[in-house]
Amino acid sequence: MAELTWHGHSCFTLVTDDGTRLIFDPWLDGNPVADITSDEVGELDYILVSHGHSDHFGDGLKLAERTGATLVATFEIASFAETQGITNVHSMSIGGGFDFPFGRVKMTPALHGGMVDGDESGIFTTVPAGFLLTLPPREGESEPRRLYHAGDTALIMDMQLLRGEVDIALLPIGDNYTMGPADAVRAIDFIKPSVVIPMHYNTFDLIRQDTDAFREAVGNRAEVVILEPGSSYEF
Ligand code: NI
Numbered sequence: 001m002a003e004l005t006w007h008g009h010s011c012f013t014l015v016t017d018d019g020t021r022l023i024f025d026p027w028l029d030g031n032p033v034a035d036i037t038s039d040e041v042g043e044l045d046y047i048l049v050s051h052g053h054s055d056h057f058g059d060g061l062k063l064a065e066r067t068g069a070t071l072v073a074t075f076e077i078a079s080f081a082e083t084q085g086i087t088n089v090h091s092m093s094i095g096g097g098f099d100f101p102f103g104r105v106k107m108t109p110a111l112h113g114g115m116v117d118g119d120e121s122g123i124f125t126t127v128p129a130g131f132l133l134t135l136p137p138r139e140g141e142s143e144p145r146r147l148y149h150a151g152d153t154a155l156i157m158d159m160q161l162l163r164g165e166v167d168i169a170l171l172p173i174g175d176n177y178t179m180g181p182a183d184a185v186r187a188i189d190f191i192k193p194s195v196v197i198p199m200h201y202n203t204f205d206l207i208r209q210d211t212d213a214f215r216e217a218v219g220n221r222a223e224v225v226i227l228e229p230g231s232s233y234e235f
């Protein structure tokens with residue numbers, strides 16, 4: 001089983017069947033709803049950063065430095081990290097995929113802002129992204145398990161290209177900075193995942209949402225799994 005744990009906002013840790021440890025969009029220190037601090041994150045193998053905003057990249061450099069994990073991000077964010085002394089980086093660009101030892105990672109489009117936290121030069125401004133992970137089938141099974149972390153994004157037509165490619169979709173529902181619940185439901189119509197786990201909501205008042213209403217709006221399109229910070233979903 002792979003274990004996906006939400007830490008609030010868009011930060012998740014994932015431990016794959018083979019014991020590989022990943023973190024998505026690390027923002028724990030200063031995150032008002034996080035269940036742990038960055039110091040409490042154990043060993044890590046990969047750090048996946050969807051874009052450069054502080055609420056996604058805030059703990060990226062310090063975790064990369066402490067754990068030695070590979071930072072997987074756009075070329076611009078990876079290049080900025082290198083200027084900060086991080087040497088273990090794997091840069092990608094939208095539409096590109098790579099077969100890592102634990103599974104495949106493809107960088108998907110997102111429509112959002114591109115500023116990189118900590119980059120005072122402004123030259124590393126990036127295109128925001130999402131990630132599509134394809135993990136190998138569980139023992140005795142034939143189908144891979146596909147997890148989509150949308151990053152911060154508006155509803156975009158490009159999501160239609162993900163139809164049939166995603167089992168579990170991590171979608172922002174907070175509104176204001178990303179798509180809200182209604183557009184997330186339309187995204188589900190585009191993507192047709194089996195399971196949806198909402199993210200990027202209830203971190204602060206501006207993005208407060210009612211998860212019961214969201215579940216009702218999704219209806220029978222997909223199973224909605226509501227996590228609490230610190231709780232996990234196994235797949
Ligand atoms: Ni953002």
Ligand code: MN
Nearest residue numbers: 053055152177
């Ligand atoms: Mn954000």
